[in-house]
Amino acid sequence: MFIKFASEQMISELIPIVDDFQRAFQAADNTKDFNVLHKGVEMILKHLLEILKDKGVRDIEALGKTFDPRYHEAMMQDESEDHPENTVLEELQKGYMINDRVLRTAKVRVSKKREGRKDSESKADE
Numbered sequence: 001m002f003i004k005f006a007s008e009q010m011i012s013e014l015i016p017i018v019d020d021f022q023r024a025f026q027a028a029d030n031t032k033d034f035n036v037l038h039k040g041v042e043m044i045l046k047h048l049l050e051i052l053k054d055k056g057v058r059d060i061e062a063l064g065k066t067f068d069p070r071y072h073e074a075m076m077q078d079e080s081e082d083h084p085e086n087t088v089l090e091e092l093q094k095g096y097m098i099n100d101r102v103l104r105t106a107k108v109r110v111s112k113k114r115e116g117r118k119d120s121e122s123k124a125d126e
Contacts, residue, residue, distance in 0.1 A: 060095035080111035
């Protein structure tokens with residue numbers, strides 16, 4: 001019974017977001033102004049993020065952090081002389097947690113050690 005009412009509460013909080021999207025698209029259609037649409041969608045995103053924050057949802061910090069498979073999913077690795085090995089270089093998709101539980105890992109690009117030069121590259125430099 002609790003889950004049913006919890007779902008209804010969450011849905012009742014999301015319905016105004018749907019209304020906001022409809023108003024934003026209507027305003028953009030009326031003005032044909034991309035900036036109006038952009039501003040409207042930006043405001044809706046802010047409102048949605050506030051709702052999620054109130055429910056205990058937060059971003060997983062990734063950029064510049066040491067790769068941690070509990071929170072990050074490595075999609076790519078790049079050699080880097082500028083960063084220590086296993087440093088998150090780029091966040092490809094945000095990750096989220098609710099309270100202390102991972103909802104979705106952050107998809108990231110991670111640094112790796114620069115591999116030694118091959119003999120053919122050394123000879124070409126001579």
